[in-house]
Amino acid sequence: MGSFSITHWLILLVVVVVVFGTAKLKNAGKDLGAAVKGFKDAVKTDDDKAPSASLEQSRTIDGQAQRTDQRDKV
Numbered sequence: 541m542g543s544f545s546i547t548h549w550l551i552l553l554v555v556v557v558v559v560f561g562t563a564k565l566k567n568a569g570k571d572l573g574a575a576v577k578g579f580k581d582a583v584k585t586d587d588d589k590a591p592s593a594s595l596e597q598s599r600t601i602d603g604q605a606q607r608t609d610q611r612d613k614v
Contacts, residue, residue, distance in 0.1 A: 557565065
């Protein structure tokens with residue numbers, strides 16, 4: 541009852557095309573593609589900058605670990 545068959549998806553696709561039209565769907569696809577491309581370019585340029593910044597910021601944390609047994613407390 542909860543799953544959709546291929547006929548349900550085809551009917552839904554036809555309704556979406558009729559309501560929005562092919563031109564709007566085509567423009568939405570172009571806009572989505574441009575957004576994904578822009579995101580990839582931004583991530584790519586951030587990755588190029590990130591290694592040099594991480595090399596400049598080296599930090600050392602001094603401390604001592606303490607063991608706690610959580611099984612005994614429950």
